Amino acid sequence: MSDTTQPVVEISGLHKSFGSLQVLRGVDLQVERGQVVCVIGPSGSGKSTLLRCVNLLEEPTSGSVVVNGVELTDPDCDIDAARVRIGMVFQSFNLFAHLSVLENLTVAQRKVLRRSKEQAEEVARRNLARVGLTDKEHAMPAQLSGGQQQRAAIARALSMDPEVMLFDEPTSALDPELVGDVLGVMRQLAEEGMTMLVVTHEMQFAREVADQVVFMDGGGIIEQGDPASVIGAPSHERTRTFLSRVLDPTHHGPSDPAV
């Protein structure tokens, strides 16, 4: 169906303002099929907003977003239909609190994709197995650890058979010892060939899994390229400052000038 040579996500000239605050100032970015792109940068750099513009949770002020060949920024676009193919994973998991894990995974399949109960549950169980939560299908979200909740949320997104997965700081709300479970699932997804756009602070994950790393600051892309060059040998001063703060945080006093 979709052209395999065309990028899955194509962002051009993206601007976003909240009132007088300009959060994105002209971002261009492409994600090819099967690619993993990690977006890094200091808080307030606009990276989460960029991600949220890709499925139009935030309405861009100007510019265009094309996903799977559909221009989402076209006012006539059926955004609900387009979002089915764009999986989204949030920092705060956002599992439906009133539904069991299995129901979390089946509700949209049934109400949106109109799958039968049997089919939806079969898909859901397959995806729960993928994230290692087979024994938790009857649990309520509040009974799960953060890491389990996030893996269930990933399985929920996967149950819609997305063409691309968006991850918005998926491990930032987790206790340190639970981060590995979630990153492991994400790495496995990447290895299976899933197209992924990931906003993250996990530099090691970006270095090992990403095909491309994008460094953002002040609402724009400062530099991008393969992980070895952006994280290993950044060419831009702002990237170097950010990375040294993240990778070696104890060697900076609070008096360091803000980036």
Place this chain on the structure above:
Amino acid sequence: MSKRQRARLFRGIQYGILVVALLVLVLAADWDALGRAFFDPAVIANQFPEVMTVALVNTITYTAMGFAFALAFGLVIALMRLSSVGPYRWIATLYIEFFRGLPALLVFLALGVGVGYAFGLNLDRSLSIMLALGLVGGAYIAETIRAGIQAVPKGQVEAARSLGMSPARTMITVVIPQAFRIILPPLTNELILLTKDSSLAFILGSTLAQHELTQFARNALNTDRSLTPIVVAGFCYLMITLPLSYLSRRLERRFGKGARTGPGRE
């Protein structure tokens, strides 16, 4: 005197006053007269079984009808209040402010008597009661539901929309079920208030078979010349409202904790 000693003395004085007051009450009160006035066995016997089979049943029926209507109507008003269409919001706000500001008795009068005079059209008595309780209760319930809908974390809506659900589908499948869990305790309070407001049905006039608790007590008061019927009616109200209060507290405890997913980002 140290601070601690002073606190102890002060507490002792408080207990002392209480004990003295109780003693005075016990010794000075004419228990026979009080017993005759409030708990006259003959009068109590007179009340049964009608106070249960007729009056209590009527009170419950009127309240249930009024509450059902108030709930449905309140949901509509709450959704209008949150609508993106300006005029809907204004109408809903106007409605809520208006009906919350009126005594329920006035609404009963308007529907039961006023409508008849103005349009020459006599509303069925049960319908009038349901409408009056529903219109008043709906205004309060609308605000409760609105608060409940707004208390559902934004992330829940974002997750639903990200899965391709339309705004209406999101509201029905994700937001409203969670909002109702949040507002169950205040909603139970509304039900208790409505139970008491059902006593206003007396203004519409009633046959013996239509008496609810208050009207029933009022009638018995005149025939039996005693305070006892009021005590009996009061106990009957408590039979409805105390279990509801208990239920409300239990629900509050149950939904108060652990109902959320993960750290909210509000």
